[in-house]
Amino acid sequence: MCISCNTPLPDGSQKICRNCWDAIPALTKDHSLYQETRGKLLAEGCIDDLISCYVFEREGPFQHIAHALKYQEYKSFGVELGKQIGGLVRDWNVEVDIIVPVPLHRIKHRERGYNQSEFIAQGIASIIGKPIIVDAVRRTRHTQTQTTLTLEERYKNMKDAFETVPGASKKLYGKTCLLVDDVITTGATTNSCAREILAAGAKSINAASAALAK
């Protein structure tokens, strides 16, 4: 059955049907949501560029995908989305030395059993052939869901929410990082994480996500 429209699928699997994939609006560099989010993201001065594939619409197919990403059985969605990001990284000639998934807090990681951004990172790595670094930065606070917060509150909420681990500089120093999240909304999380990676000596950071939300 399709996880978005409930259409039975020929092989009986739980996936997204072709129609639903095709119904997800794709992002291009001249899309207003892309330009708006990129502007907010780059304004902080930590991030150089943004790579993203889809528009996250409330009640739209991507919301179902984003929800499914939180369950291990849908790991393949994360990898598939990552491959699509990897394709854009290649097509847009974005420089990448290492791929860094935005970490979950250890409590959430333990509850869920995995970090969905790592699966996306695996898909990207399979296309561009660069290493994934998962043990350089960690989340220090178990932040509440941000959906009800204003932009200013989100930035406040995410301030100091990440730190690099001792010895992280060895992995990050002089590197151009691709910082990967599933969905980027205001960019507060991405920027907070990027700041710590730069402080550990990374050369520059490009942000990537499967989708952008308004």
Ligand SMILES: [Zn+2]
């Ligand atoms: Zn469907």
